Amino acid sequence: METINKQQKRRSRIFSAEARVAYICLIPAFLGLIFLTYLPLVGVLGISLTNWTGLKSPVFIGFDNYIKIFTTDPYIKDSIISTIYYAALSVAGSMIYSLFIALLLNRKIPARGFFRAVFYVPYVLPAAAIYVGWSWLYEGNFGFFNYVLSELGLKKILFIADSSFVVPSLSMISVWLAGNLIVIFLAGLQNVPAVYHEAAEVDGAGGWKRFRHITLPCMTPIIFYNLLMSLIANLQVVTPALALTNGGPGNSSRFLTYLMYDQAFVNYKLGYACATTLIIFAILAVFTTLLFRTSGRWIYNEGGDDK
């Protein structure tokens, strides 16, 4: 018993020495987080309880902004719905699309390097150029897609000019832009041990079975990471609304971040915008927590559980 105790003590001493170094090394990161993230966050909370417009000094109004948001705000409901709708479509679409492309690019196909570049390129193009390009494709009167449709004798689709098509249309762009997910999936696929596949092949497992029972389980940590990143990024969507739709038609693409931008920098209701920001924060927190909570059930961890 004694030896074990001694060992534990020694270990804890080593730990605390290690811990000290670790904390010292972490100070810069902590400072950054505190001054650039947590304090501003507290500031946002503070401002959200005022009626600040930037012109006069802020007056404390309690929870009035929040009450207004949930009772009389003409945009918030549509905004929350459209954001979640967009995020759901984009996340599902880009996960399936990029895993599929990654699987193809992981095979020994001719000109593999070239194709890998091709699928990654959209991700590095400047956003403004991308959206201008897509706006020409989607244009409701003379756009390329509608030109094709009318040449085929079909009825025109208004795409981003139609409140029921705008979110799916924008999600399409987001899926097309998912080059970074493909790269991460590819890296993950290359880490799936080849021996498993070989063994399974010897046992007579077909392609689908091997994918289902080897590739997919081995990929779950990567899938989780991509899912999380893409969920957060897509819930914060704002660029397509700014570049293409101005939140329209109607409120159909008035995403939460766009709504907040509009309140803060177009209408100068800074207090109100801060309250909206915290609502966005809450929504993100709910979805992220949900994802983490359920992750234990489906993530296969090769290194064992180290909680």
Add this chain to the structure above:
Amino acid sequence: MKTGKKLGAGLILAALVMSAAGCGDNETNTASPGSEPAKTPGTSSEKVKIVYSMWGSAAEGNTTQAVADRFNASQDKIEVEVQAIPWENYMTKLNTLATAGQLPDTGMLKEDGVIQWSSEGMLNDVSAMYEGSDSKPLDSLAYKYKGKTVAYAAANEILLLYYNKDMFDKAKVPYPPAALDQAWTWDQFVETAKKLTNDKNGKHPGEDGFDSQSIVQYGASVENLPWQLETWALSNGGGFYSEDGTEVKVGDDASVEAIQRVADLYLKDHVAPLSVGQTDDGIQRTIIAGTVAMATNGQWNVGTSLNTAKEEGLKYGVAVLPYMKDKVTISTGGANVVFSQTKHPKEAMEWLKWYNSEENNWDLISSGIWMPTLDKWYKDETLTRKWVENPNFPPYDEYKSAVVDYAQSSAAKPAAWFYTNYTTDFNTLLGSILGDVWTGKTTAKDAISKNLDALKAAHTGNQ
């Protein structure tokens, strides 16, 4: 774990203390500038220093400073310093400066900010600016709050009907009228637009076999950005607001009907392309691209895009807008204001008056982007000729009638932000409400009556 918590708590505490100290610093900072100018007056030989803020790049700021230097050299009382702030941050920066009590003496202000700033007591009355002058700005260019003139527009703009002459010639249809007394009624406008709308078999709307799904050329496009849409509500005897800006009238039958008529150009008449207010490049998409024969938009297009297109061979013309019941166009222009924080309102006004004279903005005016504000340019033909007779403009007679005379006629009404507050809130909401009207999923009547209370709340700033 414990050390971690302590360390964390310590860090947070330190941070809080530091940030509190930071606040303290800020307060002393803001106090100081107020005391500074106290030194400036005194000896009469010293010039009064005025800071003028404008939106634009540093280079644009230098150009304006060069103009200000001429003013500084022309007299020995006032010294003007120009402060250029990028357009994207302009209003944000001014907001911050206002909070800190460090606003410039005078400066430009976005159209929709004038009444808001005025209602918060941030602007000086400038009614006296043109007292005793030989020429005053046009009446439609004075920003008014509670009966007082709080700013004059720095430039003038009105809405026009542009048309592509080649498309008219090809269809052998006479051009739209440039003279106000010959303005088309809405029905004449729609009838003409039908003759200029072709599907891919060359059929026009209303003819047998016309296919609205394969239109290759449209006859007309009426810009439906909310602030421009007000023209039609006014023209139909309605409006967005009552004349004094206190009541919302967009729910009136006349206003709703006008908006529906604009939507019907696409939905029923099939003469207009769909536009749901997502972009602000109407003239490029229509007249210049050659996809639409007639399009309404602001005068500034003459200088921002049409002059280049004209050099490249585009033949376009300008005409007065069609009308429903009353002949109406909307005039607007960004404001030059004197901030109430200034210690030198008189000198600020003197500078503005000098600076606003057309000679100092000649580049913008001669290129066709701005129209002059002073009435002498509209009334004195030698001055009008000096302004319009240059290759950036359409032929003199046409422009003189459709723009110069139109702008000083009784048809020219000030845009809503000249006399009422919260126009951005209102226009954003109205734009969002009308989204499904343009595509025909709902009618203007349903959309507006359902949201009338919200619109009224937006108008009072209580949305």
